[in-house]
Amino acid sequence: MSSKRIEFNGHNDAKLSARLELPNSPVRAVALMAHCFTCSKDIPAARRIASKLASFGIATLRFDFTGLGHSEGEFANTNFSSNVQDIVLAAEHLSSLDMAPQLLIGHSLGGAAIIKAAGQINSARAVVTIGAPADPSHVTHNFANHLDKINQQGSAKVTLAGREFEIQKQFIDDIKLQSLSESLTTLKRALLVLHAPLDQTVSIDNAAQLFSAAKHPKSFVTLDNADHLVSRAEDADYLAEVILAWSKRYLVLAQPQTNNAPEGVVRVSEASNKGFKQDITVDGQHQLVADEPESYGGTNQGPSPYQLVSSGLGACTTMTLRMYAQRKKWPLDHVYVDVTHNKRHIDACNECDAEALEKPIKKDIFTREITLIGNLTQAQKEQLLAIADKCPVHKTLHGQAVIETRLS
Numbered sequence: 186m187s188s189k190r191i192e193f194n195g196h197n198d199a200k201l202s203a204r205l206e207l208p209n210s211p212v213r214a215v216a217l218m219a220h221c222f223t224c225s226k227d228i229p230a231a232r233r234i235a236s237k238l239a240s241f242g243i244a245t246l247r248f249d250f251t252g253l254g255h256s257e258g259e260f261a262n263t264n265f266s267s268n269v270q271d272i273v274l275a276a277e278h279l280s281s282l283d284m285a286p287q288l289l290i291g292h293s294l295g296g297a298a299i300i301k302a303a304g305q306i307n308s309a310r311a312v313v314t315i316g317a318p319a320d321p322s323h324v325t326h327n328f329a330n331h332l333d334k335i336n337q338q339g340s341a342k343v344t345l346a347g348r349e350f351e352i353q354k355q356f357i358d359d360i361k362l363q364s365l366s367e368s369l370t371t372l373k374r375a376l377l378v379l380h381a382p383l384d385q386t387v388s389i390d391n392a393a394q395l396f397s398a399a400k401h402p403k404s405f406v407t408l409d410n411a412d413h414l415v416s417r418a419e420d421a422d423y424l425a426e427v428i429l430a431w432s433k434r435y436l437v438l439a440q441p442q443t444n445n446a447p448e449g450v451v452r453v454s455e456a457s458n459k460g461f462k463q464d465i466t467v468d469g470q471h472q473l474v475a476d477e478p479e480s481y482g483g484t485n486q487g488p489s490p491y492q493l494v495s496s497g498l499g500a501c502t503t504m505t506l507r508m509y510a511q512r513k514k515w516p517l518d519h520v521y522v523d524v525t526h527n528k529r530h531i532d533a534c535n536e537c538d539a540e541a542l543e544k545p546i547k548k549d550i551f552t553r554e555i556t557l558i559g560n561l562t563q564a565q566k567e568q569l570l571a572i573a574d575k576c577p578v579h580k581t582l583h584g585q586a587v588i589e590t591r592l593s
Contacts, residue, residue: 193278195251196270203248203275206239210456210464213242213439215279216288216432219272219295220247220416221316222324223345225254230315230415234567237425240486242438244284248275261340265298265321275551280308286312287436289374290428293387293413297321300368300395311375311435313428314366316413318387319394321363329350342421369398375435376403380426386413404431404554443559462486494582495524498551499502501578506555509572517569518559525552541589548574551582 187207188533195201203227235245237274250268272289279286285308291299297315302318303309318324325332328343331352335341369376376399380392394404406427411420422565442459448468453475456462461483465473473491477483484493488496499522528547555573557566573579 191246191278193248193274193312194235195258195274196267197251197258197262197282199251199256199259199592201248201251201271204235204245204524206245206247207487208239208242208244208456209460209462211241211439212244212284214244214288214436215242215284215288216245216287216290217272217276217289218245218247218280219289219299219302220250220253222327223253223260223294224292224295224351224414225249225349227254228414229418230292230421233418233421233554234425234428237422237429239287241429243288243429243432243436246279246286249394261353262355263398264356265294265301265363266359268295268298269302272298273305274311275401276302276306277309288432289313290315290570291351292415293317294321294324297363297365299308300365300372301363303372303374304368309374310437311377313377313393313432314370315379315380315415316381316384316387316408317378317391317395318366318396318480321427322360323387323391324360325357331585332357337410347449350472360574366398369395372399372402377431378403378405379427380405381408381413383410384408384413389590402435406431431569433487435529460484491526495526498553498576498578498582499524502553502555505576506557506569509569513565515561516559517557517561520558521556523554523556526550527552549582 187209189205189207191203191205192200193203202440214238215376218226218231218235220228220231226249231247235457238245248271249256250271251258253262276286284305287308287310287312289299289303289306289309291297291314292315294317296314298321299312299314299319303312327345329340331343334356335352335354342349343352378396382389392405392446396403407413408420408424409416411424413426415421450468452466454464454466456464460479460486461477463475465475467473473493475493476487477486477489479485490580501518501521506517508518529550529552553573555570557569561569
């Protein structure tokens, strides 16, 4: 995955700063993200979501609203309506790059703005809100103690998340006029509402209102004990996984280049000539990814080749044990196998033959640790342990396989 810094003109022609996360493989779809009130495009949750989507092939643009983060302009002169305009202009900029966004994601007030902007973005097919308010004016609770001063004097300095912002009366007047009801009923896009029940900033009842007002297709997923900013890494990772799994149902995804592998063939194709990530297609239908760790120059977006070999050995082992236990009607409730791979010097290998001992080489050692769960006798466990060696992949690895190679 690569991150590209770009700029585009916002609603008042100020240069808005953005990051476009690009996959190493060909782009399958494009997403556009809007951040929370007074936040920036670089909060951890936004970065993790963008990274996860890009790893699947969905290029993702996240940008700073006018006057925030690295974008130009005065925050004091912005409002909810200008945020909506910035979103639409971001979508237009993506379209000018031949990357019209299909997926729109908004966090908190950015979620409300995404709903409002969606009707003006023709390419949009799916909308995701994260901790979004049902009423945009909900945001004023962040500076409720200053409302009288703002209304009387025209503006006031307020401290939000440890930073000082100037809030003008025009912001209050604009946000009071905003309603999402019509935008939701006429959305005509799939909607996913994500919200944490313990959100102390925007209460969970906002999610219920959004969900009730929208028409199908719509979905709601709880974020359990996540906070409003989804600041914990594990919560942000879960959030990203949910968005990815849900959105694939509604987006028009360009097919990976390897999807035409014929039946009976495992096709491995480079995702890019700039790294080691590989797209794997099995029988023209099953998609896998292989990569190398970052320490070896890869991007760690998939298991390594040896890890895939270990996976094959482990899967074959558990399947063989399950089939044998079923045939014997033994009470094997569950089985799992931990497989590790190492290269070991021949003189440290007890199973190596005499001829091999004369060569100063290393031998591949796959270590299996089998866990059997169930009311099994010791004799049954020992028999299953012996049966593990009957696994076809075990026989292949333990024997001398022949690999025939030719140019196509």
